[in-house]
Every structure is written in structure tokens, then in C-alpha cells.
Amino acid sequence: MKYEDFLGLLKNRRTIRHFKPDPLPKGAIEKILEAGRWAMSGGNGQPWEFLVVTDRVTKAKVGAIINGRQERHWALEQTREQRYRHPGHFRPGLVPDQVRMVNEAPALIILLGDPRTFQATVIGNQFFSGEHDIFHMNLGNSAMIMNLAAASLGLGAAWQTIDRPSEHQLKELLGIPLEYKIYVQIPVGYPVKTPPPQYRRTLKEVAHYGKYDKSKYRTHDEIREWLAQCRLGSLPSYDVRKPAQSTIELTKAAKKKK
Numbered sequence: 001m002k003y004e005d006f007l008g009l010l011k012n013r014r015t016i017r018h019f020k021p022d023p024l025p026k027g028a029i030e031k032i033l034e035a036g037r038w039a040m041s042g043g044n045g046q047p048w049e050f051l052v053v054t055d056r057v058t059k060a061k062v063g064a065i066i067n068g069r070q071e072r073h074w075a076l077e078q079t080r081e082q083r084y085r086h087p088g089h090f091r092p093g094l095v096p097d098q099v100r101m102v103n104e105a106p107a108l109i110i111l112l113g114d115p116r117t118f119q120a121t122v123i124g125n126q127f128f129s130g131e132h133d134i135f136h137m138n139l140g141n142s143a144m145i146m147n148l149a150a151a152s153l154g155l156g157a158a159w160q161t162i163d164r165p166s167e168h169q170l171k172e173l174l175g176i177p178l179e180y181k182i183y184v185q186i187p188v189g190y191p192v193k194t195p196p197p198q199y200r201r202t203l204k205e206v207a208h209y210g211k212y213d214k215s216k217y218r219t220h221d222e223i224r225e226w227l228a229q230c231r232l233g234s235l236p237s238y239d240v241r242k243p244a245q246s247t248i249e250l251t252k253a254a255k256k257k258k
């Protein structure tokens with residue numbers, strides 16, 4: 001494989017949050033899982049296992065759990081200044097992407113981690129890198145590779161974070177052993193559309209040679225501006241119906257209703 005082809009795959013892979021109802025080609029999921037199991041891992045511990053959900057009824061139950069996640073996150077997002085607020089959380093109950101993508105995607109890959117494998121790596125990591133760092137990095141590698149594998153097959157995929165309360169609910173729903181961790185959920189399907197490559201900071205901005213180049217250090221103000229820009233930049237990726245609605249407006253509207 002040529003470097004240009006590899007880079008092309010990296011650039012053209014996008015997070016997809018809206019899927020066509022078309023079924024997946026035979027064997028596509030297995031190809032994605034096959035790629036995921038070739039990830040690097042500390043001490044070759046390979047903590048990953050993959051749970052595939054395709055049944056509509058089960059997916060709807062997963063969607064309901066994700067809806068709970070959205071409601072929880074919405075509440076916390078309201079404590080942030082509007083310009084830093086995540087676009088998926090402008091209004092309660094109006095977070096169609098995250099629940100819709102679960103229902104629409106013909107398959108969900110739920111990436112599980114078995115923490116007992118952690119001891120494959122050097123024991124120093126347990127003390128000096130934080131108990132779970134290597135474990136999570138291992139799983140992150142597998143998740144990223146599966147997203148790329150989906151893109152290489154002309155399919156769309158996304159990285160859907162599972163928070164703690166959702167994790168407990170999902171484990172119960174899907175009969176996952178208590179000690180396992182759900183690292184991430186990856187809905188897979190044909191994209192309704194694939195947006196152009198997403199913005200990334202330039203190589204000039206992020207690369208240092210020899211020693212850290214202090215001229216590239218960003219001030220706290222610049223970081224705050226960057227965070228606000230990240231929010232603006234991600235707006236088009238989300239199904240946001242009324243992006244400008246502030247908490248104050250929402251409170252006013254709620255009072256009026258009463």
C-alpha cells in the first residue's frame with residue numbers, strides 16, 4: 001500500500017451520524033472486527049472482545065439508553081457558557097443524532113475490554129501510568145482501526161462514547177460479565193452522505209523538532225478561542241435545529257409555558 005492511499009483513507013474517514021437503511025454487504029462486519037483484533041496492545045494483552053447487535057428491538061433498547069445519556073449530558077452542558085456548549089446538547093430531548101444513529105445503523109459494534117488482561121503489560125504501568133491507562137489505550141487503538149476499516153469498505157461508522165450509567169444499563173441488557181468494561185459503541189452502515197475531510201491543525205502548528213518550540217505554545221486565551229472554534233466547527237456535523245438558543249431563552253420559555 002502506498003503512503004498516499006493510507007493518508008487518503010485517514011483524511012476521508014469521517015464520523016457518520018446518519019445512515020441509510022440498506023443492509024450491510026455479507027461479511028462486512030467480520031472484516032471490520034478482523035481489522036480491530038490486529039491492534040497493538042501493551043504486552044500484547046489484547047483486552048478486546050466485540051459484541052455485534054443487529055436486532056431492531058435490541059437496538060431500540062440501546063437507543064433508549066443513549067437517550068438517557070443525552071439527557072444527563074444536556075443538564076451538565078447547561079452549566080457551560082453558550083459558546084463552549086456541545087452542539088449536540090442545545091435543547092433537552094432534541095438530540096436526534098445520537099439516538100437516531102443507533103436505530104438507523106444496521107449494526108452496532110460494542111467494544112468490550114477485559115480488565116484481567118491488563119497484567120500482560122509491565123507492572124510499573126500500574127503504579128506510574130495510572131491503573132487503567134494502558135488498558136484504555138489498547139482499546140482506543142482497536143476502535144480507531146475499526147473506524148478506518150469501515151471507511152475502507154465504503155461504509156460509515158462513528159465513535160459513540162458510553163458513559164458509566166449507560167455502561168451499567170447496557171451490560172445488564174446484553175448480559176455482559178460484571179468485570180468487563182464497555183469501551184465504546186460503533187454504529188456501522190452506509191452513510192446518507194460523507195462530508196469532506198474535517199479540519200485538523202496544520203503540521204506546522206503541532207510538530208516540534210529537537211525540543212519544544214515555545215513560539216508554538218498557545219496561551220490560555222488562545223486555547224479558549226480554540227475551544228469555541230471547535231464548537232462552531234462541529235456544528236454542521238450535528239442535527240442541531242436551533243443552535244443559538246441559550247439557557248436564558250430556554251428558562252424564559254419554560255416559565256411562559258407554566
Ligand SMILES: Cc1cc2nc3c(=O)[nH]c(=O)nc-3n(C[C@H](O)[C@H](O)[C@H](O)COP(=O)(O)O)c2cc1C
Pocket residue numbers: 013014015016017158159160161162198234
Ligand atoms: C474519544 C472520542 C469520543 C467521541 N465521542 C463521540 C460521541 O459520543 N458521539 C459522537 O457522535 N461522536 C463522538 N466522537 C466523534 C468526534 O466528535 C469526531 O471524531 C470529531 O468531531 C472529528 O470528526 P471526524 O471524526 O469526522 O474527523 C468521539 C470521538 C472520539 C475519538
